[in-house]
Amino acid sequence: MALVTGAGSPDGIGFAAALLLGELGAAIAVTSTTARITDRVAELRAAGISASGHIADLTQEDEAARLVSEVLAAHGALDIVVNNAGMVSVGSGTESGSLLGMDLVTWRAGIARNLDTAFLVCRAAVPHLIARQWGRIVNVSSVTGPVMATRDESAYATAKAGMDGLMRSVAIDFAADGVTANSVAPGWIATGSQTPHEHAQGLRTPLGRSATPQEVASAVAWLCTPGAAYVTGQCIVVDGGNSIAEERA
Numbered sequence: 393m394a395l396v397t398g399a400g401s402p403d404g405i406g407f408a409a410a411l412l413l414g415e416l417g418a419a420i421a422v423t424s425t426t427a428r429i430t431d432r433v434a435e436l437r438a439a440g441i442s443a444s445g446h447i448a449d450l451t452q453e454d455e456a457a458r459l460v461s462e463v464l465a466a467h468g469a470l471d472i473v474v475n476n477a478g479m480v481s482v483g484s485g486t487e488s489g490s491l492l493g494m495d496l497v498t499w500r501a502g503i504a505r506n507l508d509t510a511f512l513v514c515r516a517a518v519p520h521l522i523a524r525q526w527g528r529i530v531n532v533s534s535v536t537g538p539v540m541a542t543r544d545e546s547a548y549a550t551a552k553a554g555m556d557g558l559m560r561s562v563a564i565d566f567a568a569d570g571v572t573a574n575s576v577a578p579g580w581i582a583t584g585s586q587t588p589h590e591h592a593q594g595l596r597t598p599l600g601r602s603a604t605p606q607e608v609a610s611a612v613a614w615l616c617t618p619g620a621a622y623v624t625g626q627c628i629v630v631d632g633g634n635s636i637a638e639e640r641a
């Protein structure tokens with residue numbers, strides 16, 4: 393049984409991961425901050441996948457705990473957690489800005505959206521994975537922070553780097569309990585929210601394009617399979633070679 397957070401968008405990484413995990417045989421629970429998650433559940437069920445949808449603001453401690461309780465009540469088990477919630481939620485603003493121009497409220501909002509969400513869901517879910525002596529945690533971080541950085545994204549880069557630190561901490565602390573933790577770090581991705589600037593940057597990668605959400609989902613899904621049982625504490629970069637290209641001209 394797999395819980396995928398941040399899966400409200402029909403063309404985002406979260407929903408692509410949920411669909412692929414469902415096609416591989418997992419029952420799926422998906423989350424969003426809005427009622428649009430009911431549409432994603434309908435799509436999953438139309439594909440023959442057992443699915444439930446949950447609305448939660450995962451920056452809030454009580455809502456993260458409630459989510460895990462709801463998932464267990466709906467499915468009776470929890471085996472896989474994909475922490476994809478982050479970036480910009482529907483109906484909310486952004487936390488972009490330079491270090492010198494960013495106030496503390498904005499900074500904390502960016503950390504909460506992109507790092508606290510993963511921490512709170514992991515903290516609520518890990519005891520149930522330990523009880524089963526088997527579990528997979530995959531954080532969808534980013535190349536921004538763990539590998540490289542973009543201008544005026546100090547809070548986002550810090551939070552995403554923190555997701556990888558959290559992942560490695562979980563990998564070490566609970567390896568003996570059969571729980572693995574890894575991350576997937578996307579580069580430029582052709583989602584519905586990709587801006588013209590981001591699209592143009594994708595064209596400059598060695599592969600000459602942005603990735604599809606399904607290509608990121610493939611890496612997420614593999615980390616959840618029995619074949620990845622000996623892989624833990626690792627960050628898999630999905631960026632078309634962008635982070636290794638020394639010459640950009």
